[in-house]
Amino acid sequence: MNKSKSPVIIAVIGALVTMILIIVVINSNSSKKEGKKAPVSQKNVTETLESCLKSIKVTNAEKVKGTVDYSDKGAANLPNINTKYPLTVQGTGDVDIEIFSTSEKAGKNNNGWLNEVAEEFNKQGNRLSNGKSMSVSVRSIASGASCDYITNNVYIPQAYTPSNELFGELAVENGAKLKLEAESLVSNVAGIAISRTAASTLKSKYGNVSFETIVDAVVSGELQMGYTYPYTSATGLNFLVNALQHFDGSDMLSSAAIEKFQQLQKGIPFVCYTTDQMVNAMQSGTLQAGVVEYQAYTNSPVLKGGYDFVPFGYKHSNPLYSVGELTPDQQETLSAFxxxxxxxxxxxxxxxxxxxxxxxxxxxxxxxSGSDIISAQRLWKEEKDSGTPTVALFIADVSGSMGGDPLARLKESLLEASKNIKPDNYVGLLSYSDNVSLELPISQFTLEQQSYFAGAVERMRTGGNTATYDALLVGVDLINQYKQTVPDAKAMIFLLSDGQCNEGYDYKTAADIVDYYGIPIYTIGYNEDIESLKDLSSINEAVYIDADNDDVVYELAALFNAQM
Incomplete structure (x- = not known):
């Protein structure tokens, strides 16, 4: 070979390799952007699952009845407020007033307006007419959670600013003593973010895109949207009552309104436990629209880039209430602020x-009125599934690493939160360590099944290694089998674990199967190794709850109330 040509040949080969690599990278990135996945046949998935199940040992535990506790421990289950919702601004004046505020005003960055105003006020060194120094403290907490603390007399601030007046009315109806100090601290708007593609389709059919046409499109099965949990979210509650009023302007609880609401819920794949869950579902294409406040919409490049904002309902004026009987000094401080x-x-x-x-x-x-709002929430709880039951399997980690406090919290949270499961749903329980134990076969959550569920939870003991993904594969199979008897039911799994899998199949094997069958996996993580649990929840738009915090019972109760 001519040595003088070698560098040229090498350069040409190098260029070709580079071009091939560029094409591969471009194609790979293009597939990622388009959300493409390698096609997987049902036969392959079924064969993989069946093959895995052959090597997993499953025992059937004897059913034992336990005590079903119907007592309402709502106040006792509220988490320690200083741990769960620490102050975002700490005042140090002789007279300090604390304000409960929603996160869009008392969060971080563009959501920190009230924090910054309070800090500026505190720096001014303002004094009362009697010479005492005054200051303001702020605590960031959702409208509904604030209402729970106040109405249960668990923690009483001097002032409360929910996103809208709906939660103010609700608090008063539940016994809170509130006085409206200002109709609006700052103005905001509730709305629906709808993909521009879906908005164009609606406009061509209905002539315009409004709250009413969006709701009608969901009712008729032309659009899938989501909204947030109306027991804690002001925007979710606003959507609920306005939808009911749209269905019947004279009586939002009439039989006609209820019938329309049931139809609406068929176009709502799931009520989103958090705003993040809803936005993730919108980005993945599961939802074409979702509720959001304008201030959050305008600060989100994702939403502004691909969605139109359609305002609706009651104004989110962020009213300010004083709570209880303020002293003259406290009232003067609040008025000055x-x-x-x-x-x-x-x-x-x-x-x-x-x-x-x-x-x-x-x-x-x-x-x-507050009673109207409570009735709307009760209607939502009764009718939110639109007659469609849920098949839910609980999978509890009882390996050695869950010994002591984690297992005690797991038992408490399961028993207490299960009070929020409606009896027309179907529930079962697996536990696992080295092997998997079917503690309670899936069945309708009647009083008898509730008793067996309590007995199964109460008798759980820890020991052994952690075969998390073995248990998950068994759970998917149980869900699939039972759904043959109730084919229209929604399916979901609740996995309670510390995430430290050290036995059996690996994450990828289980994740691929979970992804294919589309079963949402709600994970509740104990101790520190939780990344794999978060990943599991993200596969099919579920959520992760950190059980290390003392609010796990409260959070699980809300989750079960939202989903079951």
């Missing part, structure tokens, strides 16, 4: 963060 917050500087700063949008939308101004 309110005057500062409503002044030109703080209000201009709020607009920089996306509040006070300039729009001509006509808000819903009809009056709703």
């Amino acid at each position: 309110l005057k500062f917050a409503l002044s030109d500087g703080p209000q201009a700063h709020a607009r920089e963060y996306g509040f006070d949008p300039d729009n001509s939308f006509s808000y819903n101004t009809s009056k709703l």
